[in-house]
Amino acid sequence: MPTPAWLQNPWKQNPWFESVAVAQRRARKRLPAPVYGALVAGSERGQTVADNQAAFAELGFAPHVAGHRAQRCMATTVMGQEVSLPVLISPTGVQAVHPDGEVAVARAAAARGTVMGLSNFASKPVEEVVAACPSTFFQMYWTGDRDVMVQRMERARAAGAKGLIATLDWSFSMGRDWGSPEIPEKVDLATMVRMAPQVIGKPMWLASFLRSGGIPDLTAPNLAPPGGPAPTFFGAYYEWMTTPPPSWEDVEWMRRQWGGPFMLKGVCRVDDAKRAVDAGVTAISVSNHGGNNLDGTPAAIRMVKPIADAVGGQVEVVMDGGIRRGSDVVKALALGARAVLIGRAYLWGLAANGQAGVENVLDVLRSGIDSALLGLGVSDIRELAPGHLIVPDGFHRVLGVQAPLMTEKVELPGPA
Numbered sequence: 001m002p003t004p005a006w007l008q009n010p011w012k013q014n015p016w017f018e019s020v021a022v023a024q025r026r027a028r029k030r031l032p033a034p035v036y037g038a039l040v041a042g043s044e045r046g047q048t049v050a051d052n053q054a055a056f057a058e059l060g061f062a063p064h065v066a067g068h069r070a071q072r073c074m075a076t077t078v079m080g081q082e083v084s085l086p087v088l089i090s091p092t093g094v095q096a097v098h099p100d101g102e103v104a105v106a107r108a109a110a111a112r113g114t115v116m117g118l119s120n121f122a123s124k125p126v127e128e129v130v131a132a133c134p135s136t137f138f139q140m141y142w143t144g145d146r147d148v149m150v151q152r153m154e155r156a157r158a159a160g161a162k163g164l165i166a167t168l169d170w171s172f173s174m175g176r177d178w179g180s181p182e183i184p185e186k187v188d189l190a191t192m193v194r195m196a197p198q199v200i201g202k203p204m205w206l207a208s209f210l211r212s213g214g215i216p217d218l219t220a221p222n223l224a225p226p227g228g229p230a231p232t233f234f235g236a237y238y239e240w241m242t243t244p245p246p247s248w249e250d251v252e253w254m255r256r257q258w259g260g261p262f263m264l265k266g267v268c269r270v271d272d273a274k275r276a277v278d279a280g281v282t283a284i285s286v287s288n289h290g291g292n293n294l295d296g297t298p299a300a301i302r303m304v305k306p307i308a309d310a311v312g313g314q315v316e317v318v319m320d321g322g323i324r325r326g327s328d329v330v331k332a333l334a335l336g337a338r339a340v341l342i343g344r345a346y347l348w349g350l351a352a353n354g355q356a357g358v359e360n361v362l363d364v365l366r367s368g369i370d371s372a373l374l375g376l377g378v379s380d381i382r383e384l385a386p387g388h389l390i391v392p393d394g395f396h397r398v399l400g401v402q403a404p405l406m407t408e409k410v411e412l413p414g415p416a
């Protein structure tokens with residue numbers, strides 16, 4: 001028999017949240033400071049991570065008062081996978097948010113009819129994640145030698161991953177003005193004692209890990225050699241740092257080796273987008289790694305239209321960075337994106353309430369997309385166009401079209 005309402009704990013918080021901002025506040029409360037700090041991240045002074053969100057607020061709507069559409073459709077496909085809303089899970093290599101980690105995220109993605117992007121730095125093996133969400137794209141950095149990369153691709157393919165995301169926008173930029181969170185090399189007794197003050201004040205987080213069998217081990221199981229142990233997060237990062245950076249030929253090689261739907265994530269420039277087309281990719285994600293790559297890169301949404309105009313007829317153009325509400329998704333689609341990927345939004349949902357929290361985030365975004373379509377009098381996301389938005393002058397950033405700056409000799413005026 002269900003507990004009558006008058007007998008339920010009146011202090012227990014309703015786990016449902018109405019916005020991503022509320023999920024973020026709950027995540028901050030629940031997570032140990034270093035874990036929360038790793039989610040917020042953003043390199044150097046945080047200019048790019050701030051612009052990713054601020055730029056969406058520069059775009060406006062002009063809603064109709066009547067003549068709205070009763071039926072509104074937001075289903076689409078991305079790299080051959082059907083999605084019930086134009087929002088996919090972006091791969092995030094982040095540990096210790098929730099004991100069920102990426103498996104909980106994958107279950108939520110499957111329950112809400114979308115694609116799971118799984119990072120090669122994730123805490124759960126690709127086999128478990130694909131079992132939870134058959135529409136999974138596996139993400140790889142350019143790390144290790146070619147034999148190692150082939151072996152990792154084969155493992156993901158054998159597990160049933162439906163696509164590969166190659167993320168190449170990483171410059172190993174160190175140092176954040178607000179301080180980087182401490183990530184221990186391994187979780188042993190000494191580490192536990194040292195970090196105890198940060199964890200003791202987070203009893204719900206601690207209890208959830210203890211209930212599921214222990215504290216997080218901070219390893220990357222998808223980077224393990226066949227039959228071997230998973231490397232530590234730092235071991236994996238060292239391999240990545242010491243791998244020579246990829247060329248465009250390497251991108252094409254990776255695409256051929258995978259042999260299926262292939263997304264290049266991290267494209268900012270029109271010239272790079274065109275080279276990606278030449279390399280034979282299926283899709284590109286216009287992205288600045290959520291503000292974690294070179295600080296000073298413009299907000300991803302500022303770069304979408306120029307890139308979609310240039311290559312949108314040849315490859316699928318998606319974007320990620322700064323999506324916090326359904327109206328942000330509609331803005332990105334109106335500027336030419338086919339769909340968006342979300343990072344922090346679902347991580348906060350995961351921290352706040354596990355699988356249900358990720359579902360909650362996807363539901364919040366779905367209902368926000370629906371409201372925006374209703375207000376704009378649009379019945380299908382495919383109808384969205386720039387004319388549906390109020391776009392201020394100078395909003396877009398067209399990168400990589402003119403000759404690179406600083407190649408021309410500039411005559412400086414002499415002293416007056």
Ligand SMILES: Cc1cc2nc3c(=O)[nH]c(=O)nc-3n(C[C@H](O)[C@H](O)[C@H](O)COP(=O)(O)O)c2cc1C
Binds near residue numbers: 167265341343
């Ligand atoms: C904590 C964290 C870890 C991330 N790890 C990865 C990763 O392993 N692979 C990857 O391709 N992108 C990674 N990203 C970038 C996301 O996939 C995505 O581009 C970014 O989060 C989008 O911005 P948003 O967080 O504002 O939605 C990470 C982002 C964050 C915040």
